Amino acid sequence: MYKSGIYHIEPDPEGMKVVRGLERIREDYPDYLRDESNTIGSGVEALFFPRTVENIAYAVIEASEKNKSLTVSGGRTGICAGAVPQGGYLLSLEKMASVVDIRSGTGSYELTVQSGLRLADLALMLRTGDLGIENEASKLLRESGGKYFYPPDPTETSATLGGTVATNASGARTLFYGPTRHFVTGLEVVLPSGELLRIRRGEITARDGVFKVRKERGRPLVIPVPCYSMPKTKNSAGLYSGEAMDLIDLFIGSEGILGIIAAVSIRLIEEPAAIFSGAAFLPSEADAIDFVIRAKENHPLALEYFDEASLGLLDETRREEGPISEIPQIPESKACVYFEFTYDGEGLLKERVSSWTALIDQCHGDRRTAWGALTRRDQLRLKGLRHALPESINKIIALNKRKDSRIHKVGTDMAVPDLYLKDMVQFYRSALERGPIRHVIFGHIGNSHLHVNMIPATYDELLRAKELYRSFAQRAVEMGGSVSAEHGIGKLKREFLKIQYSDGAMGEMRAVKDAIDPGHMLNPGDVV
Secondary structure, X not given: OOOOEEEOXXXXXXXXXXXXXXXXXXXXXXXXXXXXXXXXXXXXXXXXXXXXXXXXXXXXXXXXXXXXXXXXXXXXXXXXXXXXXXXXXXXXXXXXXXXXXXXXXXXXXXXXXXXXXXXXXXXHHHHHXXXXXXXXXXXXXXXXXXXXXXXXXXXXXXXXXXXXXXXXXXXXXXXXXXXXXXXXXXXXXXXXXXXXXXXXXXXXXOEOOEEEEOEOOOOOEEEEOOOOOOOOXXXXXXXXXXXXXXXXXXXXXXXXXXXXXXXXXXEEEEOOOEEEEEEEEEOOHHHHHHHHHHHHHHOOOEEEXXXXXXXXHHHXXXXXXXHHOOOOOOOOXXXXXXXXXXXXXXXXXXXXXXXXXXXXXXXXXXXXHOEEEOOHHHHHHHHHHHHHHHHHHHHHHHHHXXXXXXXXXXXXXXXXXXXXXXXXXXXXXXXXXXXXXXXXXEEEHHHOEEEXXXXXXXXXXXXXXXXXXXXXXXXXHHOOOEOOOOOOOOXXXXXXXXHHOOHHHHHHHHHHHHHHOOOOOEOOXXXX
């Protein structure tokens, strides 16, 4: 096992595909110039597809020598334009998708993978036991019969491991398991110098206000430790700061502005013996919030929310799709809370179902309209509602965009402390009523993290939606919340980061960037 530090590696282009030329990249590789934000980059002079850390180092050194910026691209599932290039060079990690190593521990496994491996592919590997490597630990994992899993569950399973680490991604089950950060045990990062930083959790901690990272060659790298306060809620806005800080946490959630994540070591844990998925339909939004507050006493895996407009849009999509639709007919209601809980044995299942149906009754719902799912197929169908909703929104936006190409969706990503959930929802409703724009509210209500998706039909409505977004961000921060709970900052939300942090805090972030990337070569325009 390596020791944390900075190691010299020889740059090597062997086996790496490189595409050069503005016209060729724009015409033959247009998908690499955009992400899910639908922001389109331009001016890229070279596109690199590395397979090894030596390949990455080669691209980094060439970019440095030719004074070119270098933007890093993973699964391109982000919605903040973080992977959208603004000229210079572009580096895609999609070819780096192999399992590197697996080790067994007490009640868990540690898996090391290249950062381009997608979450869906990782899940399949773990279910089948086919990791592509053979050692004693892989044999034990295979014999467990898919018993172990990687808990972080972002909605978009085509995201890469490196990308989710770069944004400290989260999902529905973050309520129970916590975000990506909690499961990362090691990183391999190619620095802007072309050197390889290896970090094991617990090996490099802050001392006297700095991180000192030993180098295989030359003087240690000295990095100032940020010391601003972060919101005590779900948060992926800005560089991490915390007490007794570990260097690995500075890179998790840094959105690629400090280095290129080449490999990730993650902790696998034992999957729950059995999971029940359900959906409660409530007569009002207030009842749904009350349901959520009380439900947390039952320690659910997940609590997700759909407001009345969300349910109406899903039902509209179901009718349009006809018999082939995977969306079930939705009971008449004003709100829905999706929930998941674990159980072990038929007796405990009956007991837990009874407690949840009693909760539905207490919150004025009708247990007869509630949904429940025990089989994997039915559970996936229920979870599919969460995927179907953004897709339905995007279809409407596409139609509106035909009338005015400037139109796009405006979706929030704020989280607040649980104490302020009801107040934040009331603020959303009050503001939206004053400036009527079609909208839906849904998301990770268990973490007091709801997405307000505004769907403008005209450019004037788009401008109004942006004004509302800013007011929502300001209010969330006043409540001690975050302007970006899970999607990061990228290029599109930099102005909101300044709402959350003071000038001094922003200066501390820039000081970290200056120490590691003094030429500001990596991911220009992102975060700071």
